[in-house]
Amino acid sequence: MAFQLLPNMQLGVASAPAQIEGGDVNHNWNNWYHLGHIKDASSPQRANQHWEHWQEDIELMHSMGVKRYRLGIEWARIEPSEGNWNKEVIKHYRKLLTFMKSQGIEPLLTLHHFTNPMWFEKKEGFTKEQNIPAFLRYVSYAVHSFGDLVSEYITINEPNVYATLGYYGGGFPPGDNSVQLTSKVMSVMATCHIKSYRMIHRIRSKMGYTDTKVSFAHHARVFAPENPRNPLHISYTVLSKWMFQGALAKACLTGQFLPPLRNINHVPRGQYADFLGLNYYTRSTISKLGDGVANDGPKNDLGWEIYPHGIVSCAQELYSILKRPIYITENGTCDNQDTFRSRYIYEHLKALCASNLPITRYYHWCFCDNFEWLEGESARFGIVHIDYETQKRTIKQSGRFYNEIIEQGGVTEQLYEKYVHEEEYHS
Numbered sequence: 001m002a003f004q005l006l007p008n009m010q011l012g013v014a015s016a017p018a019q020i021e022g023g024d025v026n027h028n029w030n031n032w033y034h035l036g037h038i039k040d041a042s043s044p045q046r047a048n049q050h051w052e053h054w055q056e057d058i059e060l061m062h063s064m065g066v067k068r069y070r071l072g073i074e075w076a077r078i079e080p081s082e083g084n085w086n087k088e089v090i091k092h093y094r095k096l097l098t099f100m101k102s103q104g105i106e107p108l109l110t111l112h113h114f115t116n117p118m119w120f121e122k123k124e125g126f127t128k129e130q131n132i133p134a135f136l137r138y139v140s141y142a143v144h145s146f147g148d149l150v151s152e153y154i155t156i157n158e159p160n161v162y163a164t165l166g167y168y169g170g171g172f173p174p175g176d177n178s179v180q181l182t183s184k185v186m187s188v189m190a191t192c193h194i195k196s197y198r199m200i201h202r203i204r205s206k207m208g209y210t211d212t213k214v215s216f217a218h219h220a221r222v223f224a225p226e227n228p229r230n231p232l233h234i235s236y237t238v239l240s241k242w243m244f245q246g247a248l249a250k251a252c253l254t255g256q257f258l259p260p261l262r263n264i265n266h267v268p269r270g271q272y273a274d275f276l277g278l279n280y281y282t283r284s285t286i287s288k289l290g291d292g293v294a295n296d297g298p299k300n301d302l303g304w305e306i307y308p309h310g311i312v313s314c315a316q317e318l319y320s321i322l323k324r325p326i327y328i329t330e331n332g333t334c335d336n337q338d339t340f341r342s343r344y345i346y347e348h349l350k351a352l353c354a355s356n357l358p359i360t361r362y363y364h365w366c367f368c369d370n371f372e373w374l375e376g377e378s379a380r381f382g383i384v385h386i387d388y389e390t391q392k393r394t395i396k397q398s399g400r401f402y403n404e405i406i407e408q409g410g411v412t413e414q415l416y417e418k419y420v421h422e423e424e425y426h427s
């Protein structure tokens, strides 16, 4: 039952600005809320009020022994209208970054996590290659502003989820439904990632730093045919996987754009990641082009299958494209009552530690419950509970477990008995 963390493995927590900050910010998800698309009608304007509670949140993180924090900055706050930069916002983020470092917590900074400023959205965002320079200007501004405090960056979070849910009928803004646009957005985002990768290195090396690390956070799943003897299911599995995650990973990591993606800006082949960023949640069971869930097997509160071994196979697949240290940039589950999250953490970490892959980081998604996009406040992923009415933070049982894993460098028999033994998934 017991296991030790891998020798160089550090545990951290993750978040995204639009999911925690709150405030009336002019980005596409605030707009999406106003258009009435959030299932429980909750607003990102409330969320965790982290814009005000940031110090309390960092102190709480520190008290839980966390030394690594993946956080994001909000483009729409930094550049509220095109070409106008908000210095006060930069000051705010600098204060936060400086404070967390003083608490011994090192940042991994996400530059784009699903949200666009509305001026960028109105120019049709990442559907147009003409908009690439606008994104790069923002990246340049951000790295010049934070480069002395941050050495590790994620350019873009989950380009495939952003593209597929926003442009292939998944309910994210802008709510399009077009295969062509979906591939176009992935191609533009892969180009943005590659250009940002090179730019961040250039800027920080001009600043005199040699420790820069850049990647993107790739959302990958296991894809399995519903009926392994049905040739149609098998073909759809291969195709769905390639369209959703395979082509994109290759393009972002190596500059090789294979159909349906296109190398619209003629970026050269190369190696565009200093670590492999993997967001892993679940397995898709396929009987048609798209997504699906197995009939049996354990599920979380959103009906996603819980399939711990998949985290290893997805990491292995990325590693076969490019040999780099692996950061699990997100892994976690929707467990509203916190009755099986400790088991989920235990099983995923155990699978990772039994692999012989160079996994050096694991960032749990997420630190606090937060605004879960279309699900709003109704889906809880945190190891810290948020009472949205009072904004009170309370460490959950799974949060105490996580803290003890960090302190002990693994899961002992006693920890297993205390936190995992009695937890069960439901199906």
Ligand code: BGC
Residues within 6 Å of the ligand: 016, 157, 158, 161, 219, 279, 330, 365, 372, 373, 381
């Ligand atoms: C996203 C997060 C999200 C999580 C759980 C990931 O796809 O990066 O923002 O909250 O999944 O749905």
